[in-house]
Amino acid sequence: MVSGERVRLQVVKGRKQTDSWLPTPDGTPMRIEYHRTLLADRVRNAAFHRALQSVIVPGRTTVADIGAGTGFLGFIAAKLGAARVDLYETGEIAELARRLLKHNRLSQARIAQVHSTDVETPDRVDVIVSETLGNYPFEENIIATLNHARAHFLAPGGMLIPRRVEQFVCPVVGERFHRELTIWDEVGYELDFAPAKIMSLNNIYVRWFAPNDLLEAASAAVAWDKVSFDKHNKTTRVGEAEWLTNKPVTIYGRALGWSAELTSSVTLATGPLDARTHWEKLYLPALSQIELMTRQH
Template sequence: MRIEYHRTLIADHVRNQAFHDALSRVIRPGETAVADIGAGTGLLGLMASKLGAREVMLYEAAEVAGVAAATIKANRAGKTCHLMPCHSTEMDDPPRVDVVVSETLGNYAFEENIIDTLADARKRHLKDGGVIIPARIRQFAVPVVSDRIHRELVVWDSVGFGLDLSVARQMSLNNAYVRSFTADDLLDGGRSAKVWDTVTLGSDTKGARKGEISWKLDKAQTVYGFAYWWEADLIDGITLSTAPGAPRTHWEQLYFPLEKPMTLEAGESVLVTLRSRSSEEAGTHLAWTAVHFDRDGASKSRQAMDLDKGWIP
């Protein structure tokens, strides 16, 4: 792995400040033991050490663990910071700590398996009454009513030369895309965003997530897909968000397209069901289904998109 990925994390001052603020609220200088899970270059573990943690265990299984080791040495933090070059779930009889912190979040919140990791951490790493950061994550979605990204994805239609590229077009529309949205792209300027899933980290153990939400439109509009983002409560009172209007981070929103735009009249509704499944072995699977209902609640059309359909066989 190139260091560039980690540079983008270190450059995210909003993220860094939020985690620093959360750690400062729970660390008791000279007393608190901390586990930094997925430590990367060691930033959060070193923050904890600077804040007075008695002991910090840094778990990192990737090659960047070597950078973390050198960084700990450069900061003369070797007395408190102990690098464990393994995944936290692989550690036999791990030392118990007062605080577990893990920034293993992606544009899709759970693509790095933070649910499984922190469920194991609560069971085997954390002392009774200890703190997990982040504490919980809410996942949001809202219809996209701008054709801006849709036009980008259906370029297959305009290649010309008498060619039919509809097979590739369909595959393009069965992918999730990292994009940034503005209020103009979203239904009701994004104010209609709804929570479709909430996870309490450490307690919830299901890597398979499913949620269903719907919107009734008060005027005729065309829906091209759905925007996704998350909010993470690091601790009570400190929240990190990837929403379009939130302070900018290195994360962006996701776009879940429709294969065919849905044109809804006033009083009609659209429902979306979102499903995900994440595991260390199989990676992240995403699927979403949208249904267009008329004013009387009868289904007018249904579309089912699946990330697996977007892979080239």
């Protein structure tokens, strides 16, 4: 897109479509399996459906779905009776979203294959929904996206979904995660793979944790960061957390999770006591296990 050019949303109704589409610009296939994983997450889908259902007034509410992917959330908004739904998606998946929109006959929805921040003067809407949450919640730039969307897309009195995100951290006491990453010590044959082990431990992993994998059965989780999207937020996040042990314990790393308040009545979270989602949690291994005594930080 040329900088400064006004984006005109194209209503897909009546546009000729084909049964195939081109590869992405770098020649790789479209990431359809990633989007299949998202749509297979029933916990995610149900939470966003409840959130949209609670705020859409049929025939009146206008909605923007930013980072629309296949268009699922925008399509749900249309099915719930939104007066107009604008979908913004910069990736090649937008072509599939167009086909799906036409296939589902959602005439009040329209798609622009463009990054929302490149839209100079968009039509403002009552509700902005953006499911651009990652395993680390902000890895898909949702903070910058909603900073811009709130200022340029949202009508007076409108609302954002999600409203806020809070991040949590908890020490990992389950030894199995450490054993998995230090298997280098057991290669044998009089070979030392210590440098490879350090590389494995200097990494971040997506894992699912049961409560007993975490300190005090996950009750020791501490909130270290909170972002409310009703104001401008910094994209770099900094926080602190500390714990005081009540018995001897071995720490193997930290688990990171988050809780997203979609609306005042709907929350989506990735904690060990919450329904399992495709996001799971992040595991940050310790380079070596940490032995703590009672009443030690």
